[in-house]
Amino acid sequence: MSFIQPIILSTAFQQSSNHQYTLDIYRGDLEYPNAPGNKWHKLRHHLKAAEQQNASVIATFGGPFSNHLHAFGATLRHLPFKAVAIVRGELQSQLTPTLRDMADDGVELWPSTRSDYRRGIESEIVGKINQRYGSVYWIPEGGGGALGAKGCHDWANDISAMDDKYDAWVVSSGTGTTAAGLLSNIHAPDLHVFSALKGEPAQRGLILDLANQLTAESILSAELGVKLFFHSDCHEGGFAKQSPALNAFMREFADVNPNHPLDPIYTSKSMFAVFKAMKEGSWPYRRTLFIHTGGLQGWRGYSNHTNPFACS
Structure with a gap:
């Protein structure tokens, strides 16, 4: 089974868009069952550091x-x-x-x-x-910090090795750690980061600062800001909140992509934003890779009937 799989665009979507888009998904949620998505990648270097410090x-x-x-x-x-x-x-x-x-x-x-x-x-x-x-080793919230980002920098190598021909990558953001790690990797194309947090436009600068810590190449460092596209307006009402439009999108998405479940807090909102841009014809890329960061266990914080992937 390949971790990179195609996303099916609905018939209604195809009729409304005059562009030929290819949208694939990197199923990070299928990696490392104990810590799926970006979770293991953010933890791995912290665990090594704890061991080195004899914690x-x-x-x-x-x-x-x-x-x-x-x-x-x-x-x-x-x-x-x-x-x-x-x-x-x-x-x-x-x-x-x-x-x-x-x-x-x-x-x-x-x-x-x-x-x-x-x-x-x-x-x-x-x-x-x-x-x-x-002696306690402390991991920042969300597995953040430079070591968490370093793990995601390494993850970008794995993703790129599977297919390095994408025009852009898409990733969801909470702390921004994953985005910083991916951005810092020379193999990453344009990176679109969709924040799940309300009122966090300043996070773009934090992502750039953290990414700069991970790269020693001055030329690459100067280019980071050029290939980072940060979106702070796709939270659909706030962190962990769901708008009627988002719920309708998830039902439609689950109907045509039943084997690609999205989580309710991060990936569903990012995917919705990408679909809207493609439907409007404003998405500037032909071939896009959506990186699934996991988080499916988060559905347990919602009523069962709100999860369209539970019965799809």
């Missing part, structure tokens, strides 16, 4: 439905580290499906107030965990 405890941050936390727990279950996670918001008596999986994987969950959580590594709860365990 016995690895800790990280995330929300109660976090894809990163879920992958963190499933991965650490098979490694000789104690896993600790700070969860945004007070833990409830009935854990979310994500947190139940983490507890089953042996992760120690620490609830955090939202105000303290926003302080990140400077938070009071981080101090308590460090005091309790001593």
